Amino acid sequence: MASSLRRIALVSAALTLSLQQTQAQTGSYGAPIRPAAVDPAIAGALKQVSAEHVHATIEKLVSFNNRSTLSSMETDLAPGTGVTAAAEWIAAEFGRISSDCGGCLEVKRDTFTEAGSDAPNSRIRKPTTLTNVYAVLKGTDPAQAARRMLVTGHYDSRNSDNFNTHDAAPGANDDASGVAVSIECARVLSKLKFPSTIVFVAVAGEEQGLNGSRHLAKLAKAEGWQLEAVLNNDIVGGDTTPGQAEVEDKSAVRVFSEGVPSPGIFEGSADKSADTLRLIHGLGSDSDAPSRELARAMVDVDHSYFPESGIHTKHFTATVTTKEPFHPVMIFRADRYLRGGDHTSFNLEGFTAVRITEWRENFDHQHQNIRLENGTQYGDLLKYVDFNYVANVARLNAATLATLASAPGVPQNVHILTAALDNNTELAWDAPVGAPASTSYEVVWRATELPNWTTAASAGSATTIKLPISKDNVIFGVRSVDPAGHRSFAVLPIPARK
Structure with a gap:
């Protein structure tokens, strides 16, 4: 019992530290990610x-x-x-x-x-x-x-x-x-x-x-x-x-x-592959x-x-x-x-x-x-x-x-909208192909120095969301969720002007 209590205390402390790091970047918006319900x-x-x-x-x-x-x-x-x-x-x-x-x-x-x-x-x-x-x-x-x-x-x-x-x-x-x-x-x-x-x-x-x-x-x-x-x-x-x-x-x-996609994911010309790598470099998404x-x-x-x-x-x-x-x-x-x-x-x-x-x-x-x-x-x-x-x-x-x-498939065409020079984050995506009408979406994020998602906000059935969080300070992802709580893996948003 003592060993279990020590383990729980260590886990709790680690989670608290991760959330404190993220909240320092995002304020109190969103909620700590909790395990999905057991099927x-x-x-x-x-x-x-x-x-x-x-x-x-x-x-x-x-x-x-x-x-x-x-x-x-x-x-x-x-x-x-x-x-x-x-x-x-x-x-x-x-x-x-x-x-x-x-x-x-x-x-x-x-x-x-x-x-x-x-x-x-x-x-x-x-x-x-x-x-x-x-x-x-x-x-x-x-x-x-x-x-x-x-x-x-x-x-x-x-x-x-x-x-x-x-x-x-x-x-x-x-x-x-x-x-x-x-x-x-x-x-x-x-x-x-x-x-x-x-x-x-x-x-x-x-x-x-x-x-x-x-x-x-x-x-x-x-x-x-x-x-x-x-x-x-x-x-x-x-x-x-x-x-x-x-x-x-x-x-x-x-x-x-792999943190950076293998070349096979770069469809098209060598120039397009180079552009993709430049994008990864600019986003700091070399772990996504x-x-x-x-x-x-x-x-x-x-x-x-x-x-x-x-x-x-x-x-x-x-x-x-x-x-x-x-x-x-x-x-x-x-x-x-x-x-x-x-x-x-x-x-x-x-x-x-x-x-x-x-x-x-x-x-x-x-x-x-x-x-x-x-x-x-x-x-x-x-x-x-x-x-x-x-x-x-x-x-x-x-x-x-x-x-x-x-779970439903992963969200498609996930974008972070960058037309406005402000401290908000606006995300937009398309539903997965064949996704049931009951599909909902969850935006997850973490401080840039953390290895795993720490915080989430539900978008419900909408395919857009605007958050009062600076897009420069965290890494975002969007995932699909069914009514039973089965989650897809998250998709990194790509910058778009509109």
Whole structure:
């Protein structure tokens, strides 16, 4: 009890400081942002997330021995092993989940051939078949079903040698754990109905250079998917190596997001891209790309469904010494040093995407042959995965997907009107495509030096608002809200003269 009270006191103090900083800029206008109301159906689905199901999924994926993408071209693999066998099982698992919900999922394959190259650093040397497997839970509202939220992990694995397709490459954490999140989200969310569509994905070819996700992202772009949010789960197993408890935090999961949009979002000429970057520079909005707003939305969802999470500051010390409720931690960079992830493929096509990863990776258990060397066990083995941790990651993903698929789409053409030289702020926007008549809007803001939204004002059903707050002192966003309180992520306004 004393620990809980101390935690509540720290959270309260942090919130008070953030609000004081914002109110110093904005006066007393607006109200502190509070967690959205809990949706009982979503809360019920989160209770169905099972560490046992997660365990079974990861164990099954490990049983394919070596899921190297390159093994799709091998003819001498033992029966039931290799990446193709893994793809067939994933498709069958999505099919089984679909049968349990009366055929609610459309299970699909995105199969293509990646050309080989004899370049010195090429990881694919000959034409190779890759297959992405995905299941579509179609939205029930004809006006909103085109909107899509997507969760993914990569099912391929590797050992120390990229070209070794036969020796064991269990890939339990990297990335059977992420695939388990996608499959578990499909299992629990397929029992519900959403106005918008959710896509559950397992991609191939990540270890050879994001090949599978790149093809799927380009396919989504070519087919005109209205893809609003991509959650990429990669290495979310919560490493359990003995002796790592002081540095591995099982209460935290990192959410990486780009602050400046990738080039793919800059439609048109190089001059237009340069103009966009100049605008970002002038606005000071280098922490407000759509992907960063998606990360903030995950924190917002966390505050509703994991209410003890609060505000956390302890993670950036050398060691972890206290236990906290499970929660996401926003990392204000696109990815880790020297590494890449499948969310980048979607960012480069102009889509909103984030990467979700455990707090502290153990590189002895990534891309390693299984061996015991100088007392250290190497290899991405099942015994180093914390299935309860993966289940918590799945709950956070499921809550985010369900909230965004239930909420109206993001406001369109959001502008801050700058014709008048005054200390007010006037905002205008268009309703999301297909938004119900019951949609309302909320303006959120924060002091420029703060990481997250702190204050909000309702605009009701109107698509304009005028606030007695200097536009120069804060950063604004506008988000859509339905009558049940489901919120879209916020959209940064762009200056306009009228």
